Amino acid sequence: MKESEQQHIFNTWLSQYKALLFKVVRAYAFTEFDRDDLFQEITIQVWHSIPKFRHESAASTWLYRVSLNTAMRWSMKEKKHSDGRESIEGLPSAHPLLLQEQATHNDEKLAWLYAEIALLSEIERSLTLLLLDGFSYKEMADMVGLTETNIGVKIHRIKKHLTTQSKKYEYHGV
Amino acid sequence: MEFEDLKKIWDTQNNEPMYAINETALHQRIHKHKNKTKLVANMNEIGIMIIATVTGGILVWDVIFDNNSMYALVGGLAFFLITLFVFFSRRNRKKNEHRFDQSMLGELDHAITNAGYIVTFARTFMWWFLLPASIFAYPNMVLHDAPWYRWVIVTGGFILSFLVVRWELNRIHLPRKKKLESLRDKLIGDREFS
Numbered sequence A: 001m002k003e004s005e006q007q008h009i010f011n012t013w014l015s016q017y018k019a020l021l022f023k024v025v026r027a028y029a030f031t032e033f034d035r036d037d038l039f040q041e042i043t044i045q046v047w048h049s050i051p052k053f054r055h056e057s058a059a060s061t062w063l064y065r066v067s068l069n070t071a072m073r074w075s076m077k078e079k080k081h082s083d084g085r086e087s088i089e090g091l092p093s094a095h096p097l098l099l100q101e102q103a104t105h106n107d108e109k110l111a112w113l114y115a116e117i118a119l120l121s122e123i124e125r126s127l128t129l130l131l132l133d134g135f136s137y138k139e140m141a142d143m144v145g146l147t148e149t150n151i152g153v154k155i156h157r158i159k160k161h162l163t164t165q166s167k168k169y170e171y172h173g174v
Numbered sequence B: 001m002e003f004e005d006l007k008k009i010w011d012t013q014n015n016e017p018m019y020a021i022n023e024t025a026l027h028q029r030i031h032k033h034k035n036k037t038k039l040v041a042n043m044n045e046i047g048i049m050i051i052a053t054v055t056g057g058i059l060v061w062d063v064i065f066d067n068n069s070m071y072a073l074v075g076g077l078a079f080f081l082i083t084l085f086v087f088f089s090r091r092n093r094k095k096n097e098h099r100f101d102q103s104m105l106g107e108l109d110h111a112i113t114n115a116g117y118i119v120t121f122a123r124t125f126m127w128w129f130l131l132p133a134s135i136f137a138y139p140n141m142v143l144h145d146a147p148w149y150r151w152v153i154v155t156g157g158f159i160l161s162f163l164v165v166r167w168e169l170n171r172i173h174l175p176r177k178k179k180l181e182s183l184r185d186k187l188i189g190d191r192e193f194s
Helices: A003-028 A032-052 A059-077 A081-088 A108-118 A122-132 A137-144 A148-171 B003-014 B023-040 B043-065 B070-099 B104-128 B130-143 B148-188
Strands: A099-101 B019-021
Touching: A003 A032, A003 A059, A003 A108, A003 A122, A003 B003, A003 B019, A032 A059, A032 A099, A032 B023, A059 A122, A059 A137, A059 B104, A059 B148, A108 A122, A108 A148, A108 B003, A122 A137, A122 A148, A122 B003, A122 B148, A137 A148, A137 B104, A148 B003, B043 B070, B043 B104, B070 B104, B070 B130, B104 B130, B104 B148, B130 B148
Parallel strands: none
Antiparallel strands: A099 B019
């Protein structure tokens, strides 16, 4: 594959599916610097994945798989930063940041949902994102590499957990 | 709230992107990373092959044109064998890269196999690089009645190489492999919510 072709696909994917990448970043990284770092890591992996994309699935499915896999491994590698980096939040970075939060995007319920997702394990977070974005069990099973039954069991627990937590959230009148 | 309500909350973010991307900075970083990746890719294997071939070549050259030391010849041939071993291991590794499926589990299995390969490579290096090097170095020092400081330097070099590789193995490669395996266990496992 020519580099210009790869660059074209990358730009198209980035413009069409950036919302998908942002969801993964927000679910796995919790400070400005971590989000920046994870976003960079994901985009690099997406770039490298382009020649391997065989059009057997939709581009969105492919991007979800690449970005979730990257996020899970980044999360495993960067766990130590989840405490340490909080303290340097707000300090000027040596490099310009890749992501700038949109001031208009401030939904309290969505923030609560992300906070609940953040409490799940890396694997459960991945499945929750796929579930909320409407992927079928079959698609999830293909993407994750587990059986549909196994996915079903996990999804059942996640749904039950999230609805229980949402009732508590509503009860406290927020 | 029912799950459908949660989905509605989730879908609100589709209408308006959460972040703006600094595209210039992003492209600069990807470009930088691409060059770096090309440079460091497979550095271990290629580095060892170059070092072993050059060292083996020097030793065999020495045997042919300078002296007839059997130790140098054995040492030289051992270094060529190392080059061949690394070459075939590398070829085998590359050949097996496509046997993993493209699911998240498949990618994890691939990463675990690669991490395992690095662990084996580091362990092999400790014996199969240092051993032939010492086969040549020590008898040669005995033959040439080397001064005491040369013994200290050569022995120190071997010990240092051994310790550095062992440190890298225990502090970086093995923990990384264990973490990947634990992530795989989590992916397959049936954990209850705590």
